[in-house]
Amino acid sequence: MSSDPKTEPLNRRRFLGAAGLAGAGLAASALPLRAQEAKPDPLITEVQDWNRYLGEGVDKRPYGTPSPFEKHIVRRDVSWLTASPDSSVNFTPLHELDGIITPSGLCFERHHGGIAEIDPANHRLMIHGLVDKPLVFTMEDIRRMPRQNHVHFLECAANSGMEWRGAQLNGCQFTHGMIHNVMYTGVPLKLLLAEAGLKPSAKWLMLEGADASGMNRSLPVEKALDDVLIAFAMNGEALRPEQGYPLRAVVPGWEGNIWVKWLRRIEAGDKPWQAREETSKYTDLLADGRSRRYTFIMDAKSVVTNPSPQAPLKHKGRNVLSGLAWSGRGTIKRVDVTLDGGKNWQSARIDGPVLEKSLTRFYVDFDWAGQELLIQSRAMDSTGYVQPTKDELRKVRGVNSIYHNNGIQTWHVRSNGETENVEIA
Amino acid sequence: MSSDPKTEPLNRRRFLGAAGLAGAGLAASALPLRAQEAKPDPLITEVQDWNRYLGEGVDKRPYGTPSPFEKHIVRRDVSWLTASPDSSVNFTPLHELDGIITPSGLCFERHHGGIAEIDPANHRLMIHGLVDKPLVFTMEDIRRMPRQNHVHFLECAANSGMEWRGAQLNGCQFTHGMIHNVMYTGVPLKLLLAEAGLKPSAKWLMLEGADASGMNRSLPVEKALDDVLIAFAMNGEALRPEQGYPLRAVVPGWEGNIWVKWLRRIEAGDKPWQAREETSKYTDLLADGRSRRYTFIMDAKSVVTNPSPQAPLKHKGRNVLSGLAWSGRGTIKRVDVTLDGGKNWQSARIDGPVLEKSLTRFYVDFDWAGQELLIQSRAMDSTGYVQPTKDELRKVRGVNSIYHNNGIQTWHVRSNGETENVEIA
Numbered sequence: 144m145s146s147d148p149k150t151e152p153l154n155r156r157r158f159l160g161a162a163g164l165a166g167a168g169l170a171a172s173a174l175p176l177r178a179q180e181a182k183p184d185p186l187i188t189e190v191q192d193w194n195r196y197l198g199e200g201v202d203k204r205p206y207g208t209p210s211p212f213e214k215h216i217v218r219r220d221v222s223w224l225t226a227s228p229d230s231s232v233n234f235t236p237l238h239e240l241d242g243i244i245t246p247s248g249l250c251f252e253r254h255h256g257g258i259a260e261i262d263p264a265n266h267r268l269m270i271h272g273l274v275d276k277p278l279v280f281t282m283e284d285i286r287r288m289p290r291q292n293h294v295h296f297l298e299c300a301a302n303s304g305m306e307w308r309g310a311q312l313n314g315c316q317f318t319h320g321m322i323h324n325v326m327y328t329g330v331p332l333k334l335l336l337a338e339a340g341l342k343p344s345a346k347w348l349m350l351e352g353a354d355a356s357g358m359n360r361s362l363p364v365e366k367a368l369d370d371v372l373i374a375f376a377m378n379g380e381a382l383r384p385e386q387g388y389p390l391r392a393v394v395p396g397w398e399g400n401i402w403v404k405w406l407r408r409i410e411a412g413d414k415p416w417q418a419r420e421e422t423s424k425y426t427d428l429l430a431d432g433r434s435r436r437y438t439f440i441m442d443a444k445s446v447v448t449n450p451s452p453q454a455p456l457k458h459k460g461r462n463v464l465s466g467l468a469w470s471g472r473g474t475i476k477r478v479d480v481t482l483d484g485g486k487n488w489q490s491a492r493i494d495g496p497v498l499e500k501s502l503t504r505f506y507v508d509f510d511w512a513g514q515e516l517l518i519q520s521r522a523m524d525s526t527g528y529v530q531p532t533k534d535e536l537r538k539v540r541g542v543n544s545i546y547h548n549n550g551i552q553t554w555h556v557r558s559n560g561e562t563e564n565v566e567i568a
Numbered sequence: 569m570s571s572d573p574k575t576e577p578l579n580r581r582r583f584l585g586a587a588g589l590a591g592a593g594l595a596a597s598a599l600p601l602r603a604q605e606a607k608p609d610p611l612i613t614e615v616q617d618w619n620r621y622l623g624e625g626v627d628k629r630p631y632g633t634p635s636p637f638e639k640h641i642v643r644r645d646v647s648w649l650t651a652s653p654d655s656s657v658n659f660t661p662l663h664e665l666d667g668i669i670t671p672s673g674l675c676f677e678r679h680h681g682g683i684a685e686i687d688p689a690n691h692r693l694m695i696h697g698l699v700d701k702p703l704v705f706t707m708e709d710i711r712r713m714p715r716q717n718h719v720h721f722l723e724c725a726a727n728s729g730m731e732w733r734g735a736q737l738n739g740c741q742f743t744h745g746m747i748h749n750v751m752y753t754g755v756p757l758k759l760l761l762a763e764a765g766l767k768p769s770a771k772w773l774m775l776e777g778a779d780a781s782g783m784n785r786s787l788p789v790e791k792a793l794d795d796v797l798i799a800f801a802m803n804g805e806a807l808r809p810e811q812g813y814p815l816r817a818v819v820p821g822w823e824g825n826i827w828v829k830w831l832r833r834i835e836a837g838d839k840p841w842q843a844r845e846e847t848s849k850y851t852d853l854l855a856d857g858r859s860r861r862y863t864f865i866m867d868a869k870s871v872v873t874n875p876s877p878q879a880p881l882k883h884k885g886r887n888v889l890s891g892l893a894w895s896g897r898g899t900i901k902r903v904d905v906t907l908d909g910g911k912n913w914q915s916a917r918i919d920g921p922v923l924e925k926s927l928t929r930f931y932v933d934f935d936w937a938g939q940e941l942l943i944q945s946r947a948m949d950s951t952g953y954v955q956p957t958k959d960e961l962r963k964v965r966g967v968n969s970i971y972h973n974n975g976i977q978t979w980h981v982r983s984n985g986e987t988e989n990v991e992i993a
Binding site for chain 2: 231283
């Protein structure tokens with residue numbers, strides 16, 4: 144499904160200071176209560192159709208789908224980013240979700256040769272190269288090995304990448320939606336490598352997919368022996384086709400491109416492969432023309448999902464600010480939120496499981512009297528790392544890269560509740 | 569989708585002792601490795617179609633669905649339990665799932681007047697009765713109140729209820745599949761009640777649904793003020809229609825029938841309502857003809873999901889035994905497993921998050937040489953409660969009830985790997 148998020152000249156929405164802001168004092172205001180309305184509400188006083196007539200029975204939807212009233216909640220691509228849909232990306236509708244689990248049907252997709260459709264009976268995983276015993280596993284072989292369950296975020300290195308030079312895309316689905324968070328079930332890669340017997344000279348592994356692009360990346364052996372899973376299930380059921388069915392790599396905390404999907408081959412070697420995806424792509428071009436390479440880890444980052452440009456404020460009075468924070472280096476320790484462009488900060492309420500290398504949900508319950516807001520969130524992780532501003536990041540990394548932009552996002556809420564992607568100097 | 573699980577005369581599969589068992593000694597056996605086969609595997613040596621041709625692009629599945637190779641993994645009803653599909657039940661395919669999250673599309677359903685299809689803009693929740701200020705909330709009102717996320721199991725009181733008199737249904741989907749485990753997002757009921765102001769005389773609440781059956785149950789105020797959520801989201805997205813969209817009660821650890829779906833009304837009173845669902849239904853008929861009523865809490869229970877009748881053993885050598893345990897009184901502390909009908913027990917490996925009133929996943933990694941097995945699991949919760957045998961339960965509760973059967977399940981694995989629901993004396 145395509146959409147056309149507003150694309151405007153760079154810096155069009157850059158604010159010079161927080162001049163538009165009505166001030167930080169937020170008036171308390173009572174919840175409008177229908178019971179206090181003068182005339183009776185027919186939705187209460189009259190019997191409704193759904194209370195009068197029998198609905199569909201239990202045998203109608205053997206595999207369920209969302210309500211038709213939710214059909215606008217979908218992954219979306221961006222037309223000007225999608226020259227060819229079989230080598231493109233779509234985005235998770237973060238502003239419509241809650242908690243920390245992304246439903247499998249809404250996990251953003253990125254592929255390079257379209258979605259490989261593989262019969263699991265015909266899928267094989269080969270391990271070879273610098274090993275004592277080259278091996279080939281069937282899916283049934285893998286499913287008979289000891290398995291684990293872990294919840295992890297997967298973030299594309301290019302998430303927020305269109306924002307390096309200024310505020311550009313008007314919606315957190317597009318600025319931050321190349322991320323999802325899933326409970327994976329799989330076999331630790333170290334167990335598969337132990338079967339094959341890694342030779343001492345093996346320092347890197349090459350992971351390769353079975354898709355039409357034969358997508359491949361080099362993975363250091365230390366990470367492979369640490370926490371990498373070879374996963375066959377997500378959120379309890381089989382991987383979705385667009386997420387690598389029947390088998391993918393799960394590389395906790397590291398950029399999504401290395402989580403190779405439709406995984407068919409692991410080769411052990413003594414150096415990285417210099418694959419296309421780690422030389423011409425997925426390197427960080429710096430201001431002086433040099434490139435950072437093998438920048439695997441996704442640093443701490445956060446985004447306010449509500450309000451946001453696709454989810455404006457609609458009511459004065461009480462409101463819920465909701466957002467997500469994550470770190471590839473551990474757990475989220477704290478999230479601070481400002482409503483006035485940085486004059487005042489408060490610690491958000493973190494709710495729900497706080498897991499390693501996982502999305503973490505935060506809330507600020509606040510009253511809104513209709514004044515303009517400049518909203519930001521700032522994540523801090525278990526290593527003490529604090530999410531930087533975009534300008535702090537640009538000082539170190541320039542503006543040439545499209546990868547690893549974890550700068551602080553700003554939303555401007557107007558007095559009518561409409562919300563826009565901006566930057567403040 | 570209907571199926572016809574084998575229905576046989578009661579006690580048909582009851583074993584007298586464990587005479588069929590080949591003994592508890594389990595021989596170690598190597599994983600069959602394809603690399604050791606004599607002839608090359610063309611699935612490795614030849615380029616496959618999915619590696620040769622581009623697949624579907626990112627804009628094809630805006631809300632994703634499982635692989636066509638997984639289309640047999642669905643909720644199923646049981647024809648002889650489904651006189652009318654709009655007042656019936658279907659079952660979660662537990663033997664096809666892993667981890668602790670049930671995908672929303674596979675959560676078992678039970679309803680009494682079909683699936684109410686409600687436009688959330690037209691849904692109202694009324695709170696009245698023994699309150700200071702009767703209130704009506706819209707969905708937007710509710711979504712602006714402070715919310716929380718919790719993972720909880722929902723188990724129908726009748727889960728395993730067809731097994732009271734003996735082994736009957738051949739598959740854990742049917743013996744134990746009236747359970748699912750979901751991350752809910754919602755507003756604590758105590759916050760809604762605080763808005764309305766509960767009078768001191770209010771001791772019970774009546775929860776009522778907006779469906780064609782107007783399903784209702786009485787809930788003690790103490791539970792309402794403890795951990796009940798009024799939820800609008802499950803697994804990150806809106807509730808599914810068959811799970812009460814747009815609003816349901818989440819009553820952690822208590823029988824599913826009281827988790828009222830399509831929730832439209834909460835009335836505060838000084839005693840229970842004696843509703844149909846708590847008098848003629850959802851009471852436990854004892855051997856002496858008396859009934860236990862308001863038996864809300866689901867006690868500790870477990871089931872081995874793999875192997876099981878729908879998921880037989882297929883390979884000698886290493887195998888994974890997988891199962892689920894839960895308790896309505898707290899967390900799961902330990903799960904013991906026997907492979908020889910109770911002669912020898914071992915503690916299972918508990919994996920993944922261990923949460924309050926949530927499904928907990930356990931595994932036993934074992935080798936199988938082809939001998940017959942009698943597999944049982946036994947859960948222990950954080951209160952020290954130990955899951956009873958079916959016979960221990962029958963001594964106290966008789967065999968007239970169809971509710972609250974948490975007895976230990978037995979699977980008989982034959983030497984060809986086929987697995988059957990049995991009981992051992």
